[in-house]
Amino acid sequence: MEGVTSTAPAPPPAASSRSGASSAHPLDVWQVPPVHPDEGLVLGVAAGLSREVGIDAVYVRVSFVVLAVAGGWGVGLYVLAWLIMRQRGVAIESYVPRAKAISARNRHIGFNAVALGLLLLTTVFDGAFQPALVWPVALVGAAFAIAFDRGQLDPRTLTDVTDSRNVQVRLAAGLALLLAGVVAAVALNFSLWQALRSVIIAGLVVAGAAVLLAPLLSRLGNELLSERRLRIRSEERAEMAAHLHDSVLQTLALIQKRSDDVGVVNLARRQERELRTWLFEDKSGRESLGFRMTLEAAMAEVEDLHEVPIEVIVVGDRPADAEIEAILGASREAATNAARHSGSPRIDVFAEIRGDQIEVFVRDQGTGFDPDEIDQDRAGIRDSIRGRMERHGGTAVIFSRPGAGTEVELTLPLTVGPEVADVPVERF
Amino acid sequence: MIRVVLVDDHSLVRAGVKSEIGDAVQVVGEADDVDGAIDVITALKPDVVLLDVHLPGGDGPAVIEGVKAADVETCFLALSVSDAAEDVIAVIRAGARGYVTKAIASDDLIDAITRIAAGDAVFSPRLAGFVLDAFAGQMTVAEVDPELDLLTNREQEVLRLLARGYTYKDVAARLTISVKTVETHASSVLRKLQLSNRNELTRWAAHRRLI
Numbered sequence: 094m095e096g097v098t099s100t101a102p103a104p105p106p107a108a109s110s111r112s113g114a115s116s117a118h119p120l121d122v123w124q125v126p127p128v129h130p131d132e133g134l135v136l137g138v139a140a141g142l143s144r145e146v147g148i149d150a151v152y153v154r155v156s157f158v159v160l161a162v163a164g165g166w167g168v169g170l171y172v173l174a175w176l177i178m179r180q181r182g183v184a185i186e187s188y189v190p191r192a193k194a195i196s197a198r199n200r201h202i203g204f205n206a207v208a209l210g211l212l213l214l215t216t217v218f219d220g221a222f223q224p225a226l227v228w229p230v231a232l233v234g235a236a237f238a239i240a241f242d243r244g245q246l247d248p249r250t251l252t253d254v255t256d257s258r259n260v261q262v263r264l265a266a267g268l269a270l271l272l273a274g275v276v277a278a279v280a281l282n283f284s285l286w287q288a289l290r291s292v293i294i295a296g297l298v299v300a301g302a303a304v305l306l307a308p309l310l311s312r313l314g315n316e317l318l319s320e321r322r323l324r325i326r327s328e329e330r331a332e333m334a335a336h337l338h339d340s341v342l343q344t345l346a347l348i349q350k351r352s353d354d355v356g357v358v359n360l361a362r363r364q365e366r367e368l369r370t371w372l373f374e375d376k377s378g379r380e381s382l383g384f385r386m387t388l389e390a391a392m393a394e395v396e397d398l399h400e401v402p403i404e405v406i407v408v409g410d411r412p413a414d415a416e417i418e419a420i421l422g423a424s425r426e427a428a429t430n431a432a433r434h435s436g437s438p439r440i441d442v443f444a445e446i447r448g449d450q451i452e453v454f455v456r457d458q459g460t461g462f463d464p465d466e467i468d469q470d471r472a473g474i475r476d477s478i479r480g481r482m483e484r485h486g487g488t489a490v491i492f493s494r495p496g497a498g499t500e501v502e503l504t505l506p507l508t509v510g511p512e513v514a515d516v517p518v519e520r521f
Numbered sequence: 522m523i524r525v526v527l528v529d530d531h532s533l534v535r536a537g538v539k540s541e542i543g544d545a546v547q548v549v550g551e552a553d554d555v556d557g558a559i560d561v562i563t564a565l566k567p568d569v570v571l572l573d574v575h576l577p578g579g580d581g582p583a584v585i586e587g588v589k590a591a592d593v594e595t596c597f598l599a600l601s602v603s604d605a606a607e608d609v610i611a612v613i614r615a616g617a618r619g620y621v622t623k624a625i626a627s628d629d630l631i632d633a634i635t636r637i638a639a640g641d642a643v644f645s646p647r648l649a650g651f652v653l654d655a656f657a658g659q660m661t662v663a664e665v666d667p668e669l670d671l672l673t674n675r676e677q678e679v680l681r682l683l684a685r686g687y688t689y690k691d692v693a694a695r696l697t698i699s700v701k702t703v704e705t706h707a708s709s710v711l712r713k714l715q716l717s718n719r720n721e722l723t724r725w726a727a728h729r730r731l732i
Contacts, residue, residue: 347534404646443684454685
């Protein structure tokens with residue numbers, strides 16, 4: 094049935110037809126009025142036509158019903174009109190009906206004349222086109238129209254965003270119409286070569302149902318397949334992570350605790366950090382190039398360079414853009430300074446993105462210094478941290494006392510950019 | 522002397538921890554999986570359980586649930602190499618009174634065990650960061666018990682200082698409050714984390730694909 098699906102009418106390109114009356118649309122040549130299902134009683138065709146012609150919708154509806162009773166023509170016309178009109182989409186707000194120069198009375202007379210003409214035409218053709226054919230064809234046609242309607246497409250991603258209830262309703266409606274078409278065909282034609290017909294009809298039912306279900310089934314199948322593939326991959330990864338976690342991380346932790354060799358400890362710590370990054374980056378929801386990761390990477394470099402463990406805690410996240418470069422650079426300098434001069438066995442770095450500012454605290458528990466009596470080297474670093482922050486509208490405050498360690502507080506106000514942590518999550 | 526049970530599936534780790542803390546506390550029992558842990562804890566009723574987050578036959582939270590179901594009163598301290606927020610928060614929400622990493626220095630670990638035994642909460646900087654993250658946003662949606670849903674300003678201040686690497690004593694000095702008050706704040710944060718089902722926590726969990 095794959096072949097049938099591929100020859101099905103392509104879904105209307107979402108960007109141009111759904112979002113409205115682009116002047117380049119080919120249907121504009123004929124001034125096809127738009128149709129909106131909310132507007133009318135059935136699919137909105139009568140309402141759309143009546144707006145276009147400028148008469149009351151009741152007349153259009155009555156005409157369709159009368160034509161429908163006269164051998165089913167009304168149903169066929171209705172479906173045909175809908176198929177054409179839906180190409181224009183539903184952008185009724187932006188659609189301007191044709192200027193009507195004639196009076197309302199004349200418009201009504203004109204429309205009713207056309208309807209009457211069509212009614213007479215059906216009697217002429219009744220000899221050739223039996224109602225016995227028209228009814229089933231119209232019903233089956235409607236079933237096909239419903240089956241191949243792709244529902245709502247998201248204009249940005251071109252993915253189907255029709256909710257499943259809608260799909261079920263469409264499926265039910267399509268099946269009901271198909272069944273009605275078959276029943277009509279049987280009821281109206283049973284008197285003629287019955288045996289052959291019932292075979293043909295049974296075949297048609299099966300083929301019709303298959304065609305009707307094919308798009309749905311193929312889509313369902315694709316979804317299941319890709320979902321299953323994803324699940325297998327994430328299960329494999331989780332299994333490997335659990336294994337690595339239990340064996341390798343434990344070993345690395347043990348090495349760090351029990352080895353007296355500083356080089357070995359640092360190596361184990363670096364390996365642990367790299368493994369951890371790989372293991373947890375997927376599920377912790379971190380923005381891969383966000384502030385959090387960038388800061389962690391910068392601190393890891395300082396740690397490797399100066400062989401002092403740095404504990405980095407980050408709360409919140411945001412994209413790593415030019416704005417955060419100043420505070421990243423200042424944090425790195427502060428950490429480098431602490432690692433080189435303080436003699437502290439470890440450095441704590443805490444960063445928080447809160448509302449419209451980033452704060453970073455770099456703390457050591459080393460020798461500390463008296464901020465009033467510092468040597469030229471430290472003054473230079475202090476000024477470069479402070480200068481860098483102040484040039485970008487931020488502040489840097491350094492607390493230190495001899496013997497009580499040093500803490501650098503960096504604050505940077507943010508002008509733009511949302512927090513990554515505030516990416517909207519659906520609420521239920 | 523404080524009676525301690527070690528739960529970890531790596532015998533090497535258990536041996537290491539035991540040799541580190543064995544002088545200061547009494548290690549009365551060990552277990553290497555969930556069922557074994559529940560049996561040992563139920564039988565020995567220790568003061569403190571050092572609990573690995575990942576175990577064969579279930580995880581840390583399963584042990585806590587099992588012991589709770591057996592109606593045994595004990596305090597859990599999560600001791601893990603895991604850095605994943607979901608593991609840590611899950612074991613805390615199940616009822617652990619604290620979380621430290623296995624890289625913790627021996628003295629700090631003994632100190633943590635002592636404080637857990639006394640009924641306090643133990644916040645490593647990382648746990649403080651996770652909790653801040655979990656309660657982040659502080660949206661004033663007053664649909665559930667508002668008392669449980671928001672950290673007070675003081676609690677946030679305490680957590681921020683803990684995340685910055687301050688000890689309880691440092692925090693007390695910095696905020697000019699007593700260490701006892703810091704402990705009270707920490708315990709209250711823990712209680713909120715365990716009882717809260719607030720939107721923000723749910724959202725945070727969803728963001729990290731916990732649920």
